Amino acid sequence: MKSKPLLWQLLPVNLLIIIGALLALVWFGSATLRDLFFDHMRNDLEARARLIEATVVNLLRVSPQELQPYCRQLGRQSGSRITVIDPDGKVLADSREDPAKMSNHADRPEIRAALTGRIGMNLRFSNTMGEDMYYVAIPLTSENAQELGALRLAASAGSVVQTMRLMNLKIILGGLLFLILAALASLLVS
Numbered sequence: 001m002k003s004k005p006l007l008w009q010l011l012p013v014n015l016l017i018i019i020g021a022l023l024a025l026v027w028f029g030s031a032t033l034r035d036l037f038f039d040h041m042r043n044d045l046e047a048r049a050r051l052i053e054a055t056v057v058n059l060l061r062v063s064p065q066e067l068q069p070y071c072r073q074l075g076r077q078s079g080s081r082i083t084v085i086d087p088d089g090k091v092l093a094d095s096r097e098d099p100a101k102m103s104n105h106a107d108r109p110e111i112r113a114a115l116t117g118r119i120g121m122n123l124r125f126s127n128t129m130g131e132d133m134y135y136v137a138i139p140l141t142s143e144n145a146q147e148l149g150a151l152r153l154a155a156s157a158g159s160v161v162q163t164m165r166l167m168n169l170k171i172i173l174g175g176l177l178f179l180i181l182a183a184l185a186s187l188l189v190s
Contacts, residue, residue, distance in 0.1 A: 015179065022175040026168050033167070037160050038134065042121050045136035045153045048080060053151060056084055057140055060092075060148050067093040081129065081154040084140075085111055087147050097128055105152075110137040114150035123157055132157040 052074060059067045071082045075095020082095040089106025091099040105111045113120025114137035126133040137152035 011183070015183070018175075018179055018182070022172070022179075026171050026175075029171070030164055030168055034160070034164055038123065038157075041134050041155060041157070041160075042136055045080070045134070045155060046119060046138065048078060049136060049138045049151050049153045052082075053138065053140065056151055057142060057148060060084070060140070061142065064092065068099065071095040079155070081133070083152040083154070084149065085115075085137075085152065086149040087115060089115075092149070102128075108135070108137075110135045110152060111150050113137065114139045114152070115147070117147075120150075126154070129154075129156070132161055134160075 055070070056067070059070060067084055071084065071093040072095050074080075075082045080095070082093075083091060083105070084093040085105050086092055089104040089111065091097075091102040091105055093099055094102060106115070108122065110120030110122040117139050119139075120135075120137040122135045123132065124135070125131070133154045134157040135152055135154045137150045140148040140151050142148055
């Protein structure tokens with residue numbers, strides 16, 4: 001009985017190893033880049049919230065009617081969605097929507113965290129915006145530590161999701177092309 005050439009004995013195993021390594025690289029690389037990007041996004045949104053926190057607290061105390069125009073103007077200038085929520089979850093101001101038409105936000109994960117004194121964050125689809133949004137909420141407190149609610153900033157995450165899909169596709173296609181070229185070179189050598 002004639003045995004298979006060595007190439008045909010080793011090629012299937014090597015192809016499986018290469019495909020497995022490529023899939024692991026895509027998965028690990030994507031997860032790492034995604035986490036890195038969202039960490040950067042969280043830090044940026046938190047920093048923006050901290051920059052306007054004192055003004056929002058002051059407006060809540062002195063002239064709450066000025067809060068909505070302030071959020072609208074700042075939202076346009078910064079490219080962020082800005083929402084101010086009271087301790088019960090009622091929306092007091094929003095840069096993109098009429099607060100009177102908005103539902104109670106007390107059940108949103110990032111708001112729940114902020115209302116308990118922590119920084120909250122969440123990635124989810126926004127029905128209002130019609131796209132994936134990344135939310136960061138910080139607690140709002142007065143000088144005497146009275147809980148005033150939460151300040152939430154959001155930015156579109158759609159470009160991140162799209163970029164990650166495109167990057168994964170390029171890596172997979174590049175890997176497959178490399179795999180085909182390696183198979184062809186192996187055939188030519190044998």
